[in-house]
Amino acid sequence: MxxxxxxxxxxxxxxxxxxxxxxxxxxxxxxxxxxxxxxxxENVAKPALQEVKKADSIKTDRYGLRVGVDLYxxxxxxxxxxxKGVEFVGDWRxxxxxxxxxxLGFEDKTTDDDRLNSSATGTYIKGGFDYNLYQNWLDxxxxxxxxxxxGFSTFSQELNSYKIYNPNPYWGEMPPITEHxxxxxxxxxxxxxxxxxxxxxxxNVFVGFGVQLKMLVANSKPDGFDNLYIPGFNRxxxxxxxxxxxxxxxxxxxxxxxxxxxxxxxxxxPKK
Amino acid sequence: MRKIISVLLLFTFGLxxxxxxxxxxxxxxxxxRLVIEFFDADSPSTSKEVTNLKVIGKDMTxxxxxxxxxxxxTKYLANxxxxxxxxxxxxxxxxxxxxxxxxxxxxxxxxxxEVRFNYAHQNLYVSRACGFxxxxxxxxxxxxxxxxxxxxxxxxxxxxxxxxxxxxxxxNIETENETHIEVYF
Numbered sequence: 491m492x493x494x495x496x497x498x499x500x501x502x503x504x505x506x507x508x509x510x511x512x513x514x515x516x517x518x519x520x521x522x523x524x525x526x527x528x529x530x531x532e533n534v535a536k537p538a539l540q541e542v543k544k545a546d547s548i549k550t551d552r553y554g555l556r557v558g559v560d561l562y563x564x565x566x567x568x569x570x571x572x573x574k575g576v577e578f579v580g581d582w583r584x585x586x587x588x589x590x591x592x593x594l595g596f597e598d599k600t601t602d603d604d605r606l607n608s609s610a611t612g613t614y615i616k617g618g619f620d621y622n623l624y625q626n627w628l629d630x631x632x633x634x635x636x637x638x639x640x641g642f643s644t645f646s647q648e649l650n651s652y653k654i655y656n657p658n659p660y661w662g663e664m665p666p667i668t669e670h671x672x673x674x675x676x677x678x679x680x681x682x683x684x685x686x687x688x689x690x691x692x693x694n695v696f697v698g699f700g701v702q703l704k705m706l707v708a709n710s711k712p713d714g715f716d717n718l719y720i721p722g723f724n725r726x727x728x729x730x731x732x733x734x735x736x737x738x739x740x741x742x743x744x745x746x747x748x749x750x751x752x753x754x755x756x757x758x759x760p761k762k
Numbered sequence: 763m764r765k766i767i768s769v770l771l772l773f774t775f776g777l778x779x780x781x782x783x784x785x786x787x788x789x790x791x792x793x794x795r796l797v798i799e800f801f802d803a804d805s806p807s808t809s810k811e812v813t814n815l816k817v818i819g820k821d822m823t824x825x826x827x828x829x830x831x832x833x834x835x836t837k838y839l840a841n842x843x844x845x846x847x848x849x850x851x852x853x854x855x856x857x858x859x860x861x862x863x864x865x866x867x868x869x870x871x872x873x874x875x876e877v878r879f880n881y882a883h884q885n886l887y888v889s890r891a892c893g894f895x896x897x898x899x900x901x902x903x904x905x906x907x908x909x910x911x912x913x914x915x916x917x918x919x920x921x922x923x924x925x926x927x928x929x930x931x932x933x934n935i936e937t938e939n940e941t942h943i944e945v946y947f
Contacts, residue, residue, distance in 0.1 A: 605786075605893025654885060655786055655892045656793040658848040660819060660826055661856075667885070667894075715887050728889075 549628065551748050553583045556696065558740020563595065572600040575721075579738050581620060586750065589620040591637060591684075593736075597721035605653040606718065607666075612645020612676075614722025620684070631742075633688040633698070640681055641704070643722045646674035649715055673712035678720045680706045680732065694742040704732035786892035793895045794938045795846035796879065803926040803946040809843040810947065816840075816864035817847055820857035820876075835865060846938060851896040855880045862924045862947075875925050876918040880911060881935070898935040900942070913943075 560577035567574045577595035584590055593616040600609040618639035624632055651666040686700030704723055707730070711717055719725055723732050786792070802810040816838050818825045825838035826847055850856045857878040863871045880901040885894045900912035912930045917923055927946040935942050 603890055603893075606890060652885075652887075653893045654793060654851050654896050655888060655894065656848065656851060656896070657788065658793075658795055658846075660822075660848040661850050661852075664852055716890065718890055 547751075549750050551583075551586060551750055552631065552742075552744045552746075553748060554743045554745040556581050556583075556740045556742045558696070558698075558738045560593075560595070560736040560738050562735060562737040563597070572602065574598040577736060579736070579740060584619075586748075587622050589622065589633075589635070589637075590617075591620045591639070592617045593639070593722075595722055599719050599721070600650070601719050601725070603718070605655060607650040607652070608715075608718050609648045609650060610645055610717070610719040610721060611648075612643055612721040614641060614643035614645075614720075616641040616682070616722060618684070620686070631690050633686070633696075635684070635686045635688070635700075637684045637686070638681065639684055639702070640679070641722050642677070642679050643720050644675075644677050645721050646672060647676060647712060647715070647717060647719075648672045671715075673715060676712060676717060677708070677710050678706065678717060678723060679708035680704050680720075680723050680730075682732075682734070688738075688740070690742075694744070696740045696742060697738070698740070699737045700735070702734035702736075704734060706730035706732065784891045786889070790888060790892050791895070791937055792888060792892055793848075793851060794897065794935050795848045796898075796935060796943060797844065797846050797938055797941050798943045798945055799844045799931075799941040801843075801944055801946045806946060811841060811843050812845075812862060812947075813841055814839045814862070814864050814866070815845065816861045817845065818859045818861070820859070839864060844941070849879065849881065849883075849898055849935070851883060851885075854882060859918055860925065870921075872919075873921050873924040874919045875923055876916040877925070877928065878914045878916070880913065900930055900933045900935065902933070903930075 557578065557580045560579060563575040563577045575595065575597040577593055579591070579593045581589040581591040594614075596613045598609070598611040600607065616639045618637055620633070620635040620637035622633045622635050624634040626632060649669050649671045651668045653666045654664050656664070682702040682704040684700055684702045686698055688696045688698030690696050706720075706723065706726070709717055709720075709726075709730075717726055720732075722734075724734050726732060800810050800812050802808050816825045817840070827837050828840040828845065829837045831837075847858060855878055857876060859874050859876045861872060861874040863873065866872050881898040882901065883896050883898050885896050887893075888895050901910040903912060904910045912933065913928060915923065915925065915928060925945050925947050929944045929946070930942070931944050932940055932942045
């Protein structure tokens with residue numbers, strides 16, 4: 491119960507951060523925004539005819555920083571007593587299609603396998619870029635992205651208990667051995683291909699989900715044990731493969747705008 | 763694009779559903795048994811087959827099963843020149859009673875020797891699915907202090923020893939692919 495309260499309060503705190511951002515930003519942007527917005531609305535209202543006369547239409551792209559949090563990791567702590575974690579996500583729009591992206595997180599996970607029970611605790615950082623594949627209409631700002639990340643985690647593992655595998659249990663099945671052996675100072679590095687969708691739900695708030703396919707490139711295994719779970723990388727398999735998932739809510743902080751001229755070739759081409 | 767995403771989603775869900783079935787492969791070398799090979803005492807280089815050898819661990823009621831498929835008493839009887847017996851993984855010794863000609867109608871032919879194997883054991887990590895295994899190291903033979911021996915032979919039925927000599931061939935018991943103990947009779 492105490493933990494639940496702690497989570498709820500931290501959750502509220504997190505959202506209060508969003509609120510404060512929401513109040514901060516309009517001072518710079520709203521005034522500017524009104525003018526181009528009206529233009530666009532006119533474009534939508536009388537579409538075809540005007541477009542033919544105007545060969546090109548001007549589109550304003552907003553550039554800025556998007557920050558958010560992974561709700562999947564945050565809420566998992568409520569129903570999974572073996573898991574605590576948080577991940578902050580952020581991206582910065584570099585060009586029309588490219589975004590610099592990064593994730594920063596903390597995870598504490600107890601893995602209970604049939605024969606082993608171990609806990610991994612640590613922080614991780616991932617950095618890379620996203621490429622937006624989605625062709626937005628007018629002032630829409632949705633994203634379907636594919637990107638690449640490099641990830642690095644520093645963590646510790648604790649072997650809580652284990653069982654001896656004995657194919658010939660003549661002397662009876664042995665109870666699990668409680669050990670509480672701690673292995674600290676572990677590191678791991680990986681690369682991942684990230685696919686994601688982000689949709690603007692209202693104002694500057696985006697919701698999105700993403701899947702990541704990961705490949706371990708560096709893994710410092712402890713002596714006499716293995717890294718069964720790496721924060722940020724997730725569960726390890728026999729090979730170097732891994733997968734991840736996130737569900738994010740993020741807030742876009744517009745910083746500057748760029749106008750791009752979209753030529754309207756579709757209208758002129760058929761006339762010839 | 764949507765197709766790619768849906769395929770990837772399917773792929774990941776497919777993977778996560780496979781997650782649980784990583785069971786320990788029986789071919790993985792895990793906790794080894796003690797491998798004992800029997801030789802002819804009169805001609806030490808030739809192996810000799812035991813007849814109806816029954817091995818019971820101390821304080822155990824049933825013998826070690828040598829014939830998985832046999833029924834009744836015969837599944838506890840070994841006939842051959844090599845046997846494998848499991849050691850205790852949570853103690854530093856295991857004691858067994860080796861009964862030759864077990865079940866023979868002629869009671870005089872039955873002979874039991876008790877052997878206690880002394881060792882150190884160590885638990886090693888194998889894999890996520892298999893957990894840990896235990897490997898053993900038989901105690902060295904030493905007359906001076908501290909006195910130690912890899913095994914102690916006791917004539918449990920006062921009929922004399924049928925095992926004329928026991929020889930430790932391999933002190934480190936790490937795999938079942940080699941013979942650890944040689945018994946001459």
